[in-house]
Amino acid sequence: MLTNYPLVFVKFSVLLIVLFTIEVAFSGNKGELTLRQQIRASIEKVKINKATREAAIKKGRDVASFCAYCHGFDGNSIKPKIPNLADQDPTYLMDQIEKFADGRRKDFTTVMQQLAKRFTREEKIALVVYYASVRLKPLSQDPILAAKGRPIYQKRCQLCHGVRGRAKDGYARIAGQQPTYVITTLKNFRDKAGDRSSRVMSTVTRGLSDSDIRALAAYIIGL
Incomplete structure (x- = not known):
């Protein structure tokens, strides 16, 4: 046991450094966390009862037709370099769409920024609620x-x-x-x-x- 102590100590120290750095990064980004909370609240209003949830899923399925060429009709990607969206956390996905729309996220901007700007907020919420309801293959x-x-x-x-x-x-x-x-x-x-x-x-x-x-x-x- 004693001979392994230095190695265990080093691994534990590295883990503590990683956790501390993550905590610092999040604490310096409270504005973004607040935005996520607002997004979550908007989504929960739609999901609060069966009727509004089913209406959102139906609308989101229609909106998803714009995404099908890359992400698949049901959110199961048909291209290896493109992520699956099926069963994705709706708050996370909505947050990413908003980042594409306002330029905070800059990858895939040729397509994603144009689509994200085109969708209304209601359509975005419906889209993420729909994808969250789909089974991931x-x-x-x-x-x-x-x-x-x-x-x-x-x-x-x-x-x-x-x-x-x-x-x-x-x-x-x-x-x-x-x-x-x-x-x-x-x-x-x-x-x-x-x-x-x-x-x-x-x-x-x-x-x-x-x-x-x-x-x-x-x-x-x-x-």
Whole structure:
């Protein structure tokens, strides 16, 4: 036990640093958290009873036709580099749509910014309520690679995204997500490349190798 103490101490120290950095990042971003709370309240008003929820789902299904070419008619992506939207947390998805609309999110801007600006707020809410109601189709998983990704997920991702990758309250559902999309996104966060940035995700992905990220994506598929 004593011979392993230095290694355990180092791992624990690294974990504390990651958690502290995440806490600092969130505490400096209270305005964004307030916006998420407002978004959640708007969505809950629609979901409060069966009639308004079903009306929103019906309307959202129609709006989703604009998204089907990339994300699939039911939110199950038909392109590996495009994320699934089926069964996504509605607050998170609405927040991302708003970020595309006002320019805070700059990746995929050629298509996404135009669509996000085109939709009314009512249509956006209906869209995210619809996608949240759709079942996510399972993807095939490499069990050996996934086993390598499990401890990485538990250490790096579980705090925000949950044990099963089905986080709520404004965090993304990543369970069952397209692996190519996950790999590309995590590499961009790690390398601070591309047009999407996040202090939290850059911190979480720091030090991950390409093989770590592939293993992580393989584990996430099966959550």
